[in-house]
Amino acid sequence: xxxxxxxxxxxxxxxxxxxxxxxxxxxxxxxxxxxxxxxxxxxxxxxxxxxxxxxxxxxxxxxxxxxxxxxxxxxxxxxxxxxxxxxxxxxxxxxxxxxxxxxxxxxxxxxxxxxxxxxxxxxxxxxxxxxxxxxxxxxxxxxxxxxxxxxxxxxxxxxxxxxxxxxxxxxxxxxxxxxxxxxxxxxxxxxxxxxxxxxxxxxxxxxxxxxxxxxxxxxxxxxxxxxxxxxxxxxxxxxxxxxxxxxxxxxxxxxxxxxxxxxxxxxxxxxxxxxxxxxxxxxxxxxxxxxxxxxxxxxxxxxxx
Amino acid sequence: xxxxxxxxxxxxxxxxxxxxxxxxxxxxxxxxxxxxxxxxxxxxxxxxxxxxxxxxxxxxxxxxxxxxxxxxxxxxxxxxxxxxxxxxxxxxxxxxxxxxxxxxxxxxxxxxxxxxxxxxxxxxxxxxxxxxxxxxxxxxxxxxxxxxxxxxxxxxxxxxxxxxxxxxxxxxxxxxxxxxxxxxxxxxxxxxxxxxxxxxxxxxxxxxxxxxxxxxxxxxxxxxxxxxxxxxxxxxxxxxxxxxxxxxxxxxxxxxxxxxxxxxxxxxxxxxxxxxxxxxxxxxxxxxxxxxxxxxxxxxxxxxxxxxxxxxxxxxxxxxxxxxxxxxxxxxxxxxxxxxxxxxxxxxxxxxxx
Numbered sequence: 165x166x167x168x169x170x171x172x173x174x175x176x177x178x179x180x181x182x183x184x185x186x187x188x189x190x191x192x193x194x195x196x197x198x199x200x201x202x203x204x205x206x207x208x209x210x211x212x213x214x215x216x217x218x219x220x221x222x223x224x225x226x227x228x229x230x231x232x233x234x235x236x237x238x239x240x241x242x243x244x245x246x247x248x249x250x251x252x253x254x255x256x257x258x259x260x261x262x263x264x265x266x267x268x269x270x271x272x273x274x275x276x277x278x279x280x281x282x283x284x285x286x287x288x289x290x291x292x293x294x295x296x297x298x299x300x301x302x303x304x305x306x307x308x309x310x311x312x313x314x315x316x317x318x319x320x321x322x323x324x325x326x327x328x329x330x331x332x333x334x335x336x337x338x339x340x341x342x343x344x345x346x347x348x349x350x351x352x353x354x355x356x357x358x359x360x361x362x363x364x365x366x367x368x369x370x371x372x373x374x375x376x377x378x379x380x381x382x383x384x385x386x387x388x389x390x391x392x393x394x395x396x397x398x399x400x401x402x403x404x405x406x407x408x409x410x411x412x413x414x415x416x417x418x419x420x421x422x423x424x425x426x427x428x429x430x431x432x433x434x435x436x437x438x439x440x441x442x443x444x445x446x447x448x449x450x451x452x453x454x455x456x457x458x459x460x461x462x463x464x465x466x467x468x469x
Numbered sequence: 470x471x472x473x474x475x476x477x478x479x480x481x482x483x484x485x486x487x488x489x490x491x492x493x494x495x496x497x498x499x500x501x502x503x504x505x506x507x508x509x510x511x512x513x514x515x516x517x518x519x520x521x522x523x524x525x526x527x528x529x530x531x532x533x534x535x536x537x538x539x540x541x542x543x544x545x546x547x548x549x550x551x552x553x554x555x556x557x558x559x560x561x562x563x564x565x566x567x568x569x570x571x572x573x574x575x576x577x578x579x580x581x582x583x584x585x586x587x588x589x590x591x592x593x594x595x596x597x598x599x600x601x602x603x604x605x606x607x608x609x610x611x612x613x614x615x616x617x618x619x620x621x622x623x624x625x626x627x628x629x630x631x632x633x634x635x636x637x638x639x640x641x642x643x644x645x646x647x648x649x650x651x652x653x654x655x656x657x658x659x660x661x662x663x664x665x666x667x668x669x670x671x672x673x674x675x676x677x678x679x680x681x682x683x684x685x686x687x688x689x690x691x692x693x694x695x696x697x698x699x700x701x702x703x704x705x706x707x708x709x710x711x712x713x714x715x716x717x718x719x720x721x722x723x724x725x726x727x728x729x730x731x732x733x734x735x736x737x738x739x740x741x742x743x744x745x746x747x748x749x750x751x752x753x754x755x756x757x758x759x760x761x762x763x764x765x766x767x768x769x770x771x772x773x774x775x776x777x778x779x780x781x782x783x784x785x786x787x788x789x790x791x792x793x794x795x796x797x798x799x800x801x802x803x804x805x806x807x808x809x810x811x812x813x814x815x816x817x818x819x820x821x822x823x
Contacts, residue, residue, distance in 0.1 A: 182569075188542040190569050191562050253666040257673070271519050273570065284570070288759070292573050295582045297759075300766035306674075307681040338684075351684050355742060356766070357759025363570070364563040368509070369556040371502060373495040405555040412556065448494050451553050455497050458551065 180347075180361075182290045190290075193362040195283040197348050200360055204309075206277030211259055218255065222248065260310075261302065268298045274363065284363040288353075297356040304352035312339040369412060373448050382441030389445035395430040396453045402466035404454060407447050411440075419443060497552035504544050508561070511537040511568060518571050538568040586770065589816040594767035596812065601737035601744065605694060609733060612695035616702025630703045645711040652713070652720045653791065665784030672728060673776040676735035680742075680769050687743020694736045719793040722800025724783035730807055731775035738765035738772075775807075 178194040226248055267275040273293060274284040285301070287293045312335035315328060342350045347359050381388050399407075410418050420439050426446060427434035454464060514534055517525040526534075545561040552558065595602070619626040624641050675697070682689035701721075708717035742761045749757035786799050 184569055184573070188539070188565075188569075189546075190542075190566055192566060250666040253670050257670045261677075271521075271571065286570065287573070288755075290573075294763060295586075296763035296766045296770075299770055300762040303677050303766060303769055304681045304684065306677055307684070311678075354755060354758050355684060355762030357755070357762065363566070364559070365567070366556075366560045366563045368505065368512075368560045371498045371557075372554070373498040374502075401553055404553055408555055451497075452495055454553055455495065455551060458553070 177346075182286075184290050192286070194347050195281075195360040195362050197342060199281040199283055199362075200342070200348065203275065203277035203281045203283060206280055207263070207275050210276055211263060215255075215259060222252075264302045264305065265298060268302070269295060272363075278360075282363055282365070283360055285358050286361050288347075288357050288359050293358070297358050299356075301350075301352035301356035301358050304350075304355055307335065308338045308341070308351055311335045372408065372411060372444070373451070375444070382438050382445075384441060385438050387438060387441070389442055389449075391430070391446060391449050393453075396450050398429055398467060399450060400464035400466040400469050401454060404447070404450055407443065407450075411443060411447060414440075497548070497554060500547070500551065501554070501557055504540070507537055507540050508544070508564060511541055512564060515564075515567050515571055519567075534568075535572065538565070538572050541565050541568060586767065590767060591771040592811045592814050594764050595734065595771070596815075597764055598737050598741045598768065601740040602733065605691075605733050605737040605740055608691050608694050608736070609698045609729070612698030613702035613705065615695065616699030617706045618702075619699065620703045620706045627703050627707070630700050641707060641710075643707075643711075645713065648708060648711050648713055649716070652716055665780045668783055669776055669780035672731075672780065673773050676731055676772050676776060677769065679732065679735045680739045680765060680772075683739020683742040683765070684746075685743065686747050687740040690736050690739035690743065694732070697732065716793060719796040719800070722804075723786050723790070723796050724779045724800075726800045726804035727775055727782060727807065728779035730804070731772045731779060734768055734775070735772045738768040741765050778803075 178196065180192050180194060182190045182192045184190060264275055267278075268285055272279060272284060273286065278284055285293065285298070287297065312332070315332040315335050338351050341354075342348045347353075349359060353359055407422065410422050420436075423439040423442055424434050426432075426443070457464065510530075510533070514526055514530045514537070541561065542565050545558075545565050548554075548558055548561055616630060619630070620641075627641050675693075679690050679693045682693060705714070705717065708714060742758065742765050745757040745761035746754055752760070782799070782803070786796075790796055790799065
């Protein structure tokens with residue numbers, strides 16, 4: 165199996181159809197585990213950097229107070245010092261629990277890391293994503309991530325003895341949970357009835373059949389390319405969409421390579437200088453034929469079909 | 470993510486007119502060009518909604534949103550059957566998905582959620598898990614008794630149960646005066662607010678853990694409850710040994726009625742998840758888990774609030790108010806308030822939470 169075929173199948177494996185309450189089916193792709201780990205790492209880097217900047221800023225603003233706190237932890241601390249310590253404790257608490265919550269409750273349904281990797285959370289049943297669901301999935305982060313990490317760090321040192329190792333094994337089960345179900349649900353997703361899906365933001369590209377030689381004549385040579393039925397029947401939908409990609413990318417060497425291949429296949433003599441116009445015309449006529457067949461219920465997946 | 474275009478910084482961007490429809494050689498492209506305006510308008514509305522909620526969207530656009538969403542969805546199903554233009558199909562799929570997320574996005578902002586939560590949602594969620602609350606209460610009482618009995622049998626248990634930072638003067642064999650001293654008031658209030666903040670952070674963490682562990686069929690939640698209450702049982706034994714039971718109870722009741730109640734609720738919420746996963750009834754396990762998880766999460770949001778109250782009570786009134794009657798009064802009032810709020814306060818269900 166070639167690499168391309170493998171990745172094609174992999175995408176299909178994560179493809180789901182979600183039926184909304186009014187009966188419209190929305191195609192949805194479950195986010196890959198890799199992009200979720202990436203998003204998590206990004207989020208933690210952001211949190212860490214943010215906290216570091218915060219600490220540095222506080223140190224710069226209120227440097228003197230820190231010395232005082234360090235000196236007299238048990239003794240009386242002045243009101244301002246006390247205030248700063250409280251702010252610290254609360255900020256740490258908020259960073260741990262509030263960051264994910266606040267972002268996932270927003271209209272994008274994704275933390276900054278998730279946005280960067282193009283994924284978001286959604287309700288599994290196609291209904292509304294409620295505040296309770298977001299809360300539930302984030303409360304479980306504790307036993308899925310923080311606890312296993314603590315055990316990972318301390319259990320191998322032997323300080324906690326066999327209990328530590330047992331705890332490690334126990335929490336690793338939670339950590340490994342997403343790897344043992346097909347929707348990559350973590351325990352928090354199970355509890356909240358959510359899942360993490362891809363949220364692509366594609367832009368609408370130009371219509372190819374309105375430009376260039378697709379309309380008939382080549383802009384460069386004025387030539388008119390006409391293809392016969394058997395010349396067009398060598399390719400199928402897969403090749404058509406590959407050709408579409410080549411035309412949209414518009415890379416010169418790819419265009420001439422594809423031009424040479426197609427000419428070889430249909431037995432034309434490949435000239436030079438007017439490759440793009442040739443391909444545009446071929447694309448438009450091949451698509452017209454395949455779409456016409458489609459309307460009569462005849463589909464040709466690829467050139468082997 | 471695309472780079473911002475200058476024109477999009479100034480209000481509405483003009484939606485460019487599609488290319489001459491008749492010029493398209495293909496029927497499927499004509500189909501696309503005829504509907505492109507609607508799609509782009511929908512995309513524009515979605516972009517504004519994703520950026521900053523509903524306030525940026527005009528009423529007119531908001532009214533058009535459901536229609537545009539359905540138009541896009543039906544365009545998608547037609548295009549799937551008639552068009553081989555991969556990029557248009559991909560665009561439509563992502564457009565319909567984005568529209569769906571916005572149409573079915575969170576209906577209320579954080580403020581609205583908080584209001585419906587405080588005025589009804591929270592107490593309703595608590596009432597819905599009454600069975601688990603009873604079980605958790607029984608387990609907590611049992612835990613206290615177990616702690617007491619263990620220490621009675623063997624003093625060494627005290628050191629195993631009570632964590633080291635508690636080990637100041639309150640150890641077995643301490644004299645009555647020393648123990649009484651530990652229940653006395655602080656001389657001034659400085660340093661107590663730091664104490665409160667760290668107490669809150671710590672206790673809320675424990676409560677969240679008790680809830681989260683409910684995922685494993687609730688057993689670890691119960692174990693956590695038993696362990697925490699065994700500590701209390703051991704300390705109770707210590708103070709009872711010197712005839713200070715009532716004083717200790719008064720000292721504990723100031724914040725304990727709130728804090729133990731919160732721990733009770735978090736254990737019960739965890740247990741609720743565990744129970745509904747073990748016995749889902751007619752529903753599938755995943756549905757049952759999701760339903761109970763959301764209910765439990767509502768209870769937990771309240772538990773965090775209760776922990777804030779408990780920490781403030783623990784740091785200030787408990788350390789500053791000395792009299793036994795006063796302490797009982799504060800603790801008792803808090804308990805009565807919570808009970809009234811959860812079980813007597815039943816506003817009409819205005820907002821459907823489904």
